[in-house]
Amino acid sequence: MNRIMPYLRLLMRRDSILVIVITAMIGITVIYPLSIMVLGTFKSTPPGEPSPLTLNNYVTMFSSDWFWTELGHTIWISVGGTILGVFLGVSMAWIVTRTDTPWVGKLEIPLIVPFFLSPFIGALAWTGLASADYGLINGWFEALFGVRPFEIFGPWGIIWVMGLYYSPYAFLIVSGTLRNMDPTLEEAAMSAGANKLQTMLRVTLPLMAPGILASAILIFVAAAEQFGIPSVLAMNQRWYVLTTRIFYFLRGYPQDYSMGATVAMVMLVFTGGMVFMRNRIMRHREFVTVGGKSFRPHVIPLGKWGYVALSYLLAYIILSVILPFGTFIAISFFKFWSIHPKMKYLTLDNWRYILFEYPTTWVAIKNSLLLSIGGAAIAVLISAVIAWVVVRSKAFGKDALDTIATLPVAVPGLILGVAYLWAWIRSPIPVYGTIWILMIAYVSRFIPYSLRSIESTLRQIDKGLEESANISGASWLRTFWSVSLPLLKPGLVAGYILLFVTFIRELSCSILLYSSESVVFSVTMFDLWRDGMFPKLAVIGTLQLFITVAVLMLFSWIFKIRITEVVK
Amino acid sequence: MRNVRIEKLVKRFGNVTAVAGVDITIPEGKIVTLLGPSGCGKTTTLRCLAGFESADEGKIWIGDQLVFDSKQKINLAPQKRDMGMVFQSYAVWPHMSVFENIAFPLRIRKISRQKVNELVERAMRMVGIEELKDRLPSEISGGQQQRVAFARAIVYDPAVLLLDEPLSNLDAKLRERMRFEILELQRKIGITTVYVTHDQEEAMVLSDEVLVMDCGKIVQRGDPEEIYFDPRNEFVADFIGKINFLRGAVLSCRDCGSVVSIREEGFQSEIHTIRTDYAEGQKVLASIRPENIIIYPDKPQAEVNTWPARLVRKNFLGGLFDMVVEVKGKELRCRTPFRVEAKIGSDVYIQIQPKDVLLIGIN
Numbered sequence: 001m002n003r004i005m006p007y008l009r010l011l012m013r014r015d016s017i018l019v020i021v022i023t024a025m026i027g028i029t030v031i032y033p034l035s036i037m038v039l040g041t042f043k044s045t046p047p048g049e050p051s052p053l054t055l056n057n058y059v060t061m062f063s064s065d066w067f068w069t070e071l072g073h074t075i076w077i078s079v080g081g082t083i084l085g086v087f088l089g090v091s092m093a094w095i096v097t098r099t100d101t102p103w104v105g106k107l108e109i110p111l112i113v114p115f116f117l118s119p120f121i122g123a124l125a126w127t128g129l130a131s132a133d134y135g136l137i138n139g140w141f142e143a144l145f146g147v148r149p150f151e152i153f154g155p156w157g158i159i160w161v162m163g164l165y166y167s168p169y170a171f172l173i174v175s176g177t178l179r180n181m182d183p184t185l186e187e188a189a190m191s192a193g194a195n196k197l198q199t200m201l202r203v204t205l206p207l208m209a210p211g212i213l214a215s216a217i218l219i220f221v222a223a224a225e226q227f228g229i230p231s232v233l234a235m236n237q238r239w240y241v242l243t244t245r246i247f248y249f250l251r252g253y254p255q256d257y258s259m260g261a262t263v264a265m266v267m268l269v270f271t272g273g274m275v276f277m278r279n280r281i282m283r284h285r286e287f288v289t290v291g292g293k294s295f296r297p298h299v300i301p302l303g304k305w306g307y308v309a310l311s312y313l314l315a316y317i318i319l320s321v322i323l324p325f326g327t328f329i330a331i332s333f334f335k336f337w338s339i340h341p342k343m344k345y346l347t348l349d350n351w352r353y354i355l356f357e358y359p360t361t362w363v364a365i366k367n368s369l370l371l372s373i374g375g376a377a378i379a380v381l382i383s384a385v386i387a388w389v390v391v392r393s394k395a396f397g398k399d400a401l402d403t404i405a406t407l408p409v410a411v412p413g414l415i416l417g418v419a420y421l422w423a424w425i426r427s428p429i430p431v432y433g434t435i436w437i438l439m440i441a442y443v444s445r446f447i448p449y450s451l452r453s454i455e456s457t458l459r460q461i462d463k464g465l466e467e468s469a470n471i472s473g474a475s476w477l478r479t480f481w482s483v484s485l486p487l488l489k490p491g492l493v494a495g496y497i498l499l500f501v502t503f504i505r506e507l508s509c510s511i512l513l514y515s516s517e518s519v520v521f522s523v524t525m526f527d528l529w530r531d532g533m534f535p536k537l538a539v540i541g542t543l544q545l546f547i548t549v550a551v552l553m554l555f556s557w558i559f560k561i562r563i564t565e566v567v568k
Numbered sequence: 569m570r571n572v573r574i575e576k577l578v579k580r581f582g583n584v585t586a587v588a589g590v591d592i593t594i595p596e597g598k599i600v601t602l603l604g605p606s607g608c609g610k611t612t613t614l615r616c617l618a619g620f621e622s623a624d625e626g627k628i629w630i631g632d633q634l635v636f637d638s639k640q641k642i643n644l645a646p647q648k649r650d651m652g653m654v655f656q657s658y659a660v661w662p663h664m665s666v667f668e669n670i671a672f673p674l675r676i677r678k679i680s681r682q683k684v685n686e687l688v689e690r691a692m693r694m695v696g697i698e699e700l701k702d703r704l705p706s707e708i709s710g711g712q713q714q715r716v717a718f719a720r721a722i723v724y725d726p727a728v729l730l731l732d733e734p735l736s737n738l739d740a741k742l743r744e745r746m747r748f749e750i751l752e753l754q755r756k757i758g759i760t761t762v763y764v765t766h767d768q769e770e771a772m773v774l775s776d777e778v779l780v781m782d783c784g785k786i787v788q789r790g791d792p793e794e795i796y797f798d799p800r801n802e803f804v805a806d807f808i809g810k811i812n813f814l815r816g817a818v819l820s821c822r823d824c825g826s827v828v829s830i831r832e833e834g835f836q837s838e839i840h841t842i843r844t845d846y847a848e849g850q851k852v853l854a855s856i857r858p859e860n861i862i863i864y865p866d867k868p869q870a871e872v873n874t875w876p877a878r879l880v881r882k883n884f885l886g887g888l889f890d891m892v893v894e895v896k897g898k899e900l901r902c903r904t905p906f907r908v909e910a911k912i913g914s915d916v917y918i919q920i921q922p923k924d925v926l927l928i929g930i931n
Contacts, residue, residue, distance in 0.1 A: 187620055188659035190646040191730070192673035192720065202672070206663040298620075 084163025089170025
């Protein structure tokens with residue numbers, strides 16, 4: 001008994017209880033559904049019905065043609081999207097941080113705007129630009145040269161859209177690396193006799209390598225688990241990737257929950273493996289390159305080439321933001337969108353219909369706002385508590401908590417949706433089909449993102465600040481409320497905004513879990529797209545866009561924070 | 569090994585003139601220190617010499633080679649100047665092993681594999697890090713990284729060695745040891761060296777010649793003893809070591825010495841010195857180092873430069889007493905290694921020998 005007492009006492013401490021409660025919560029919302037899904041891969045019946053365990057699903061899948069073809073497709077678009085995204089991101093990061101390209105300072109914010117935009121809308125908008133049937137750019141080319149050179153539908157279109165909208169990940173990571181790099185590391189190479197090219201190849205580039213690798217893996221995983229882009233750009237063409245195949249199994253006819261789960265299992269192992277690999281690589285390759293007194297990094301004078309670099313950056317902004325989103329908004333005012341849009345088709349009917357007649361609109365707006373504003377708040381609150389326990393307390397099992405809370409990073413949204421279907425579609429708890437299942441899915445899936453931003457802020461706050469509150473008599477809770485929380489504000493706001501923009505555009509989780517009462521923006525757009533009502537979905541998308549911008553502006557005004565700080 | 573000449577170097581950053589017309593000559597094989605407070609332009613001067621900043625005016629020669637000339641628009645790239653440099657942050661490349669770091673300059677120079685091994689081994693032996701050969705920079709200490717940076721800077725036998733506050737990130741004990749090691753190493757290879765520091769002790773220990781810089785100008789140059797015992801202006805006197813100033817004017821000046829009338833508020837007296845640098849009527853600062861003020865409990869026999877005083881503060885620093893005495897409202901700092909029995913607040917006498925009174929002319 002005496003031996004157990006110290007352990008018991010440790011377990012009974014308030015922070016230990018907190019650890020247990022949060023761990024249990026994540027267990028129920030992530031690990032339990034995933035386990036049920038894994039079990040489902042060994043069953044031949046839909047969720048909730050008894051079935052002998054069998055390996056048939058795996059046998060069928062691995063011996064089928066479609067699986068290998070679509071695995072190949074997934075790898076193809078992921079590799080392509082990664083190459084394009086990393087190339088765009090790294091080249092722009094280098095131009096912005098290391099050259100004297102004109103106006104570069106003014107372009108930094110526009111360059112990260114795509115980070116906040118929905119790639120799903122990006123894909124929809126790009127069909128209006130580069131579809132062979134009704135793409136605007138094809139229209140321009142036809143008028144000039146008599147050909148329609150582009151076709152956005154298909155793998156190349158997917159790679160193009162992914163590259164455009166995922167390049168900010170590489171841009172942000174690599175420009176951070178380049179900015180923080182101690183310039184004397186490069187100067188040392190020069191004084192040792194290396195010229196600019198040798199310095200670049202043998203010192204700068206190797207020092208950038210961990211950042212490039214990290215962003216490549218990040219983009220690769222994001223591309224592989226993408227559902228919105230390949231569903232818009234290839235599903236109607238019957239060109240499937242693993243995510244759209246899972247959707248097909250669960251929402252097509254005939255439904256096959258077990259095969260859906262089995263393919264989802266493959267994806268889970270795949271993304272899990274990538275995330276694990278990334279963590280392994282990063283642990284060994286993270287270079288601390290921040291030096292002592294810092295002179296500004298060496299800027300390469302580009303001369304006339306500066307304008308070429310400037311055009312490159314501008315072209316990126318035009319192709320990723322101005323052209324697609326301008327077109328998208330324009331489409332919402334047309335009766336028909338065609339390769340040569342005619343003025344006589346200009347109309348407000350779409351807007352009138354969506355705002356006043358379409359029954360789903362206001363439900364979607366209400367749900368999306370509740371989920372994004374409320375869900376982000378809940379997620380940030382939980383993350384703040386987890387971060388505090390992990391960084392500051394000596395609670396029992398806090399490292400395990402950190403690992404478990406970060407685990408959902410490796411679970412693609414669509415796969416979490418599959419798991420939730422399996423776990424709760426026949427559950428006695430009446431959560432399936434309500435907005436709350438979406439809320440739980442969003443929060444548990446995306447806690448790792450806000451957790452990371454809050455944890456890193458907390459690690460930078462000197463522990464003494466909290467200890468001096470303790471010593472002057474403040475309780476544990478009071479210290480958190482009056483000292484830690486205000487100091488954490490930048491991290492909290494950054495985490496909140498990040499989750500807000502993620503939640504308001506969420507598609508891949510919602511698409512499997514929504515009902516007519518719990519529709520959200522992206523799901524509504526997806527449905528309208530399947531019904532072939534492009535101009536009407538453009539209205540919904542435009543609404544989503546404007547609401548996002550309005551809330552972000554409101555937020556940056558209330559909390560006096562610049563949006564660019566969010567992505568640091 | 570070559571000499572270095574810098575002529576009328578000027579460097580501006582926007583409206584700020586960081587270096588305002590600096591002339592430096594460093595003879596072959598000598599070690600010269602640029603000493604000054606932060607922002608005095610010493611690092612900028614070094615960076616102009618290295619080629620990382622291009623100066624606005626002036627010329628720089630290394631040996632017979634003109635490497636920089638603002639008028640002829642000559643500005644040799646850093647890698648063509650044949651210099652070795654050690655940075656404050658060491659700048660040891662984190663992605664290369666110790667060996668690869670040191671071998672880098674040789675590989676750039678396309679030196680044969682065998683020769684590379686030989687030269688790197690020799691450099692590592694010289695700085696005493698043979699056993700670290702295959703380690704990564706993240707696996708060695710700051711002091712060891714510093715040695716790697718050093719080995720890397722000398723391995724290719726450059727004409728000039730530039731050291732930019734190389735010791736300022738080390739802890740006090742190691743710093744003291746490294747001073748002597750650097751000096752020993754420099755003597756052994758006999759390389760022309762420019763050393764930038766804000767630490768006067770470092771400058772004293774290391775230099776053949778010290779150049780004291782302030783506001784982008786060289787305010788005094790000389791060997792370390794000269795700089796300490798014969799400062800030419802208020803800034804140098806104050807910056808190097810500690811000193812007391814007594815404001816006054818030269819009353820009389822003869823061959824054997826001068827008399828200065830002290831015109832401090834409250835403290836009006838005459839002080840004798842053996843210096844004869846200034847003519848009668850010149851306003852001067854009579855400057856006395858703390859260790860040259862002698863404290864007596866009773867009135868000493870000598871009459872000259874003797875005043876009654878009161879002990880205001882006494883701190884024992886271990887091996888040294890640091891005190892403040894007050895003479896008619898003027899506080900003077902004194903130091904002595906001998907035991908002082910007098911208590912704080914007690915009356916004492918101070919005496920200063922005429923040979924220890926320096927004169928610095930002021931306007």
